[in-house]
Amino acid sequence: MVRLTRECEPQIPRVLSERLLAAGVSAGGDVLAAHASGVTRRSALGRLESARRASRETRYWLDLLVAADILSQEAVQATQEKAAGVYETLATLCAKMRQTLKAE
Numbered sequence: 001m002v003r004l005t006r007e008c009e010p011q012i013p014r015v016l017s018e019r020l021l022a023a024g025v026s027a028g029g030d031v032l033a034a035h036a037s038g039v040t041r042r043s044a045l046g047r048l049e050s051a052r053r054a055s056r057e058t059r060y061w062l063d064l065l066v067a068a069d070i071l072s073q074e075a076v077q078a079t080q081e082k083a084a085g086v087y088e089t090l091a092t093l094c095a096k097m098r099q100t101l102k103a104e
Contacts, residue, residue: 001020001024001058001079002021002025004020004075004079005020005021008071008075011070012065012070012071016061016065019061020058023054023057023058023061024054024083026050026051026054027051027052027086028051030050030051030054031048031090033047034048034051041097041100041101042101045101048090048093048094049094051090052087052090052091052094055083055090059083059084059087062076063080
């Protein structure tokens with residue numbers, strides 16, 4: 001996210017750039033917080049769910065920038081694919097954690 005917003009900074013309106021960066025950074029921060037020592041499984045699940053929502057929001061902002069013709073599809077393609085992969089991974093992980101917590 002940081003690299004994309006820095007490289008495309010002149011093309012992206014500041015408010016959209018800030019939203020995109022905030023969503024991307026939030027997802028990473030929530031994943032780190034979920035894996036911190038001393039975090040309960042339930043709390044970790046909450047953080048991972050938050051990261052999943054942030055990754056979905058990241059995808060939204062990327063799609064919006066393309067739909068508004070602010071950035072080209074080619075400029076964001078790799079980042080969109082990474083964001084989609086992160087979202088899918090987090091969705092799977094959250095589903096497995098919910099099942100584990102129900103079984104306990």
